[in-house]
Amino acid sequence: MTQVKKYSLAIGLITSLFFFWGFIHNLDPILIPHLRNAFSLSHFQASLVDSAVFIAYFLLAIPAGLIMQRFGYKAGIIVGLSLFAAGCFLFVPAANTVNYYFFLGALFVVACGLTILETAANPYMTVLGDPSKATQRLNFAQSFNGLAAFIAPLIGGKYILTEEPKSAEEIASWGEQAKQAYIQMETASVKGPYVILGLIILVVTIIFVFTKLPEIKEDEENASPGIFHAFRHTNVRWAVVAQFFYIGAQVCVLSFLVMFATDVAGIAPSEASTYAGIAGLAFMLGRFIGTFFMRYIAPTRLLFVYAVVCVVLTFFVIYAAGVITLYALIGIAFFMSIMFPTIFAVGVEGIGADTKPASSLIVMSIVGGAVLPPLLGQLSDSIGSFQLAYYVVMLCFIVVALFAWNNKESKVSQASGGH
Template sequence: MPVDFRGDANAMAGQGTEPGRHRGALAMLATLFFMWGFITVINNTLLPHLRSVFDLSYTQTTLIESVWFIAYFVASIPSAKLIERIGYKAALVVGLAVMAAGALLMVPAAKIPSYAVVLTALFVIASGITLLQVAANPYVAVIGPPATSSARLNLVQAFNSLGTTLAPLFGGYLILGRSASGTAEAGAVSLTREMRLADAQSVVLPYIIVAVVLVALAFAIARYRLPALGGPSRPAAAERKLRSLWKHRNLVFGVPAIFIYLIAEIGVSNLFINFVSAPEIGNLTHEQASRYLFLLWGGMMVGRFFGSFLMRRVAPEQVLAVAAIGAFVVTTVAATAGGSLAMWALISVGLFHSIMFPTIFTLGIRGLGALTEEGAGLLIMAIAGGALVVVQGWIADACGLQSSFLLTAACELYVLFYAIWGCKPAATPGDVRVGEAET
């Protein structure tokens, strides 16, 4: 059951008016957004490494990321129930502890080495991140005036983007840069069993470092006096029963928009290193390709700042439509061209993808009134769409890696449809727009 935070926002509205009152709490929470963005994108350098170590097909490689996003679907509702039982602060500490346990599980996974244990470890890490997502996003929104909640969320999300931008450098240096498969040119080295076993050990140090940082952060949050939140005040059940989520076109089409967009984003980032290192594209080692992945995620960070500025003057659905057209063009070029043109086309996708998730989410809950929380819950669960990246892995095995990005281009077309028509709220008597007063 989605959790309502409207009462919390009202309870905290007066507290957030004092300048800088919650600056320390926001700084602490920003580190959480940084860490889960950082750890999530380490996967982008981990996947080509594991593909070499375990001699995986593209389908098996993308299955690793599918397991990651299945955790979002499985753990989201239990996370909400846990928060109701133990509170936000304790939930943040538990989430960090779970992530640290998953990171340490990567050590025996590398020592054995075992593909199944790797999948288990990543599922545990992703479950911890899900708990942080469910707790931290609404917490940031309610520790100050409701009028500035978007500004606060954008601020900490920028730190999430910083984490995703720096992670490829970390993974490229400590994982790909310390393995035979990562430093060899594509197809230049046929790894022996001994070389694969040696390569597997390169994940031990980075994940031990990650686990130590997570434990230290959990201890810091446990000791930090985060502002307390007021009790929730959900809309009356009778009132909510009179309204239907399915009468809101923007939500009905918004849930699959989030789902489909995640297929596109995760497919690009997970197969990026294999794509740009191919002889006919960039002819790079995996370590060198990870530096270009830095540009992909950096483009998302820049695009998020620019998009936020642009949407003050231009309707968000118009910005989303332009971004979808741009993403369709560059992914089509990446799927059909060759050499540096295809490589830079795929790199530029990050710029166009940057504003898609938050914009679709905002448009999806527009006009839901008393049903906003339920609608938001459905949109969050749609993040599980990232699990279907395995479909692109199957296409890559069957038709070739480059051709698989035509699936990404098709996903961009649905986002364009949503921006042009699907996001328009249907006239539903009795409901109100987000931001309007409810009576």
């Protein structure tokens, strides 16, 4: 009980971070169509929003690990929050200059902050308290990421999206002055939500600065000699691969859901966004329910079952017809919800001084979200079938199932399964 009280404040504060980065991530699906309409962008240009985010994870994960190795978890969190807030405030000059690439720059700064936050918060949560409860703790914290996935599109849709956006053809027919006035009006709507979020993150940063957090000390004699030294652990190598494919699957499923609903399931565009919200709700519920099941089922065993279910549901996505394919995608959103935190917890389990560098490597693998969705899109264009392209997603879940099977004897699995 004493240990619970000792870590309760830290766990509460760290859990709030999962909500905040989940919130900003899930504004992107709203931001993409909004900027695409405002600047009359091609699909490729609009997709650069996701690229700006996921490239930051690849570039900053190792520097984030070095910051934590040198200065500790708290310093990493404060640096991450500072960049997060700065990136939000950069949306103001981006909107004022009416330049799409400035928006991408602001998103990149935000994503740099998120990279450092995730590299710090995920492993920190696993070591705050009873090691046998690490996976449950991380899944519970990640559940608030799922809550943000449900709330952010609702708020973003209300305050950012235009009720009646103009078509690219209509905008092109206007004079230059009218065109610039329209773009200025559209981009200005982005400033308010991001400034408010930036101010909230600034307040959270100040709270972390003045709050004493328990720093987990590692044995200096056994300190990791370098970032890539963590690869000597089999579970780290597997986690890096599994996380690459899982994030690729997640982005494919959630980012393409509205397009899939209209093109394959025959849903009207006005209704398709509702299904996206339902998928976000399913993702959130999956996190909470999965965390509950882990009291009775070993995390890697549950992960294996969920991954197999996702493979079966993807089969329906590929070969079924009509709205059932959309229901299958929503089902995938539910069952894939526990994958990131469980893969992460198993990946850093029992590796001691290599925990921080391993965290960097696993966060780097989030770049799968920038690699696999374009692959699905390219495959769809090449074979002329959006559904058959979802074999990319099926492959991702098969890799996750192999990860779970290969790590079924891990200590995290054995320790958490009976509680």
